[in-house]
Amino acid sequence: MINYDCSNKCYTFPKGDISTFHPAKPDVIGILGYYLLDAASILPVLALNIQPNDLVLDLCAAPGGKTLALLQTGCCRELAANDLSTSRTRRLHDILHGYLPQELQKVVRVTSWDGRRWGELERSTFDRVLVDAPCTNDRHSLREEENNIFMRMRKGERQALPRLQLELLVAGILAAKPGGEVVYSTCSLSQLQNEYVIERAVELLAIQYHIEVQVEDLSYFRRLFQSTFSFYPDCRFGELVLPHLTANFGPMYFCKLRRMS
Numbered sequence: 001m002i003n004y005d006c007s008n009k010c011y012t013f014p015k016g017d018i019s020t021f022h023p024a025k026p027d028v029i030g031i032l033g034y035y036l037l038d039a040a041s042i043l044p045v046l047a048l049n050i051q052p053n054d055l056v057l058d059l060c061a062a063p064g065g066k067t068l069a070l071l072q073t074g075c076c077r078e079l080a081a082n083d084l085s086t087s088r089t090r091r092l093h094d095i096l097h098g099y100l101p102q103e104l105q106k107v108v109r110v111t112s113w114d115g116r117r118w119g120e121l122e123r124s125t126f127d128r129v130l131v132d133a134p135c136t137n138d139r140h141s142l143r144e145e146e147n148n149i150f151m152r153m154r155k156g157e158r159q160a161l162p163r164l165q166l167e168l169l170v171a172g173i174l175a176a177k178p179g180g181e182v183v184y185s186t187c188s189l190s191q192l193q194n195e196y197v198i199e200r201a202v203e204l205l206a207i208q209y210h211i212e213v214q215v216e217d218l219s220y221f222r223r224l225f226q227s228t229f230s231f232y233p234d235c236r237f238g239e240l241v242l243p244h245l246t247a248n249f250g251p252m253y254f255c256k257l258r259r260m261s
């Protein structure tokens with residue numbers, strides 16, 4: 001649960017307590033007080049390490065949980081929140097209206113473009129970019145029958161995911177300024193959607209664009225959050241939160257890249 005008042009408060013129940021939070025209620029000026037999300041979803045936002053006055057791009061933003069967390073840092077000079085799906089972008093609008101005071105809504109620019117084209121549209125522009133990519137959404141896919149990505153009729157779409165993820169990550173890196181930082185995240189356990197995408201993006205940017213990209217070390221997240229999350233210890237790049245009976249969050253993969261040139 002994120003409490004939206006620019007002071008970065010996040011709450012979870014103590015370990016072993018599986019109660020559910022009550023839905024948020026509007027306060028006296030009609031603003032909802034908190035947003036419920038998987039606690040591991042906050043980690044990619046923290047990894048992005050937004051600094052005061054940063055220009056930020058949230059390339060796959062809807063429905064908007066991480067967008068709110070990015071704004072909650074209180075540091076974004078401007079936040080471009082984009083999502084290809086128009087119906088999900090409508091939900092993003094609703095969430096922004098429900099949670100943000102009027103003056104903060106001006107900080108956000110919402111669009112519904114194909115994120116793969118962002119490198120052509122606004123190249124070398126942003127201090128920070130979040131690429132929270134579409135993925136097999138493993139927790140949801142285990143529990144929900146409806147529109148499940150593992151259905152036979154969605155096989156082609158599923159197989160095309162790593163390419164889509166790669167194209168989105170490359171576009172996100174191209175949209176970052178030289179020296180800018182990019183976080184790639186998924187809620188999948190699949191190496192093909194996680195580390196493989198990172199590896200290919202670094203190669204592709206070097207070969208096609210002569211852009212050097214460095215993968216940053218995030219292992220300190222394991223030390224900082226070892227009492228809350230269960231981390232997979234052997235990722236080659238980035239960090240992966242594994243759902244565990246004693247820490248039922250995730251899966252959440254996140255990896256940070258710095259565009260060097």
Ligand SMILES: C[S@@+](CC[C@H](N)C(=O)[O-])C[C@H]1O[C@@H](n2cnc3c(N)ncnc32)[C@H](O)[C@@H]1O
Nearest residue numbers: 060061062063064065066084085114115132134
């Ligand atoms: C994992 S969800 C994002 C969740 C969101 N960041 C949040 O925290 O609420 C991935 C999103 O990517 C969007 N998407 C899929 N293909 C896209 C594309 N080509 N360009 C931009 N967004 C895309 C989907 O519509 C979906 O909303």
